Amino acid sequence: MDGLHDMGGKQGWGTVAVDPDEPVFATEWEGRAFAMGAMSGGLSGTNLDAFRHALERLHPMEYLIDGYYGRWLACAELLLVDSGIIPAGAVEARAQKLLGNDVDEPTEAVENKPQYERGGGGSLRQIDAAPGFAVGDKVRARDMHVSGHTRMPSYIRGRDGVVSAIRPAAVLPDATAHFTGEDAQHVYTVDFDSTTLWGPDAEPATLKIDLFESYMEAR
């Protein structure tokens, strides 16, 4: 989906500095939010792609306001509410209680985990179909406008590149994030020249981006 998360090439974010001594978690809650985020896929009966899509579904202010692990906390809650493991509003209500406020906590949720088949653990799959593209092929990233989850960054849509590697086939996140199947496909690394993405005055560079076969067309 076209959201804040799709940051490649966007402008106005300022600069960034390296702190070689930063701790893994700046505060205790960040570690606990990370852990529950990591567990939330299993607890909600969803998957990694659904978690990434949950990140995209957060309102932009929610995405930013509590930083990276704030997002993980919000996504854990979102997936657990979606699957009926906890009721909507339960986390905030309990938090207000912990703060000493007198609030009603919502009643029990009705479990509603997604029903879908997985073809194995992880994301990589063996598939019978031969790769549709070969190294050296000239390809175009399809001009796709996907309202759900996708792993094609918007900055390459409609742009021309060249296949530089064939990677292991993998489940299509556009499908698994929505529990509609796996649609495992070949994955390719496609090279884009910076000038095809950012115009003739772009800094010289090669962008290498991994694309699922259905994201690509021959040219």
Add this chain to the structure above:
Amino acid sequence: MTANPLPENRAPAAIRTEALEAILTEKGLVNAGGIDGLINRFVNDVGPMNGARVVAKAWADPEFKERLMSDGTAAVGEFGFSGPQGEHIVVVENSDDTHNVVVCTLCSCYPWPLLGLPPNWYKDPAYRSRVVREPRKLLGEMGLDVAPEKDITVWDSSAENRYFVLPQRPAGTEDLDEEQLAALVTREAMVGVAVVQA
């Protein structure tokens, strides 16, 4: 100004985290020990020290380096480095001609078994947005001036392949053993926003 969609006086993230843990604990779905164990793993057991050992061995052992470049997943598996976010490791080598740098513009994909959890700068919108558009300028701001004669290659981790940069071995390290070499290798060098210095 857009309306704030979040509840007025929303509890701070620390308290909401405590609330979620309490609710899940009451349901028997998590326990403090399990959460502590996961935190402990990524604070103490998995981190850039893993990747640094791989780099040092690649510098010291040409046969290992050959295996590493041809099948990164299997080669790092020789150290026992595997697991989530490490299903397919691809090692890319910096040289006199090419400087490689890795990003995930869509989220924060990162080779956990080799580097642990990503640092703040890797997750920062400034890094995610700019390194694909003006890498040389951004790397300069981050303290790395890439030599003008080097080409820059940017890897956007948009699928399940996890890219790991093999930095160049600095001059003057011929007498160091693997452990001493590993001590020189920084997280930043293994993502491509720094080089290794002797």
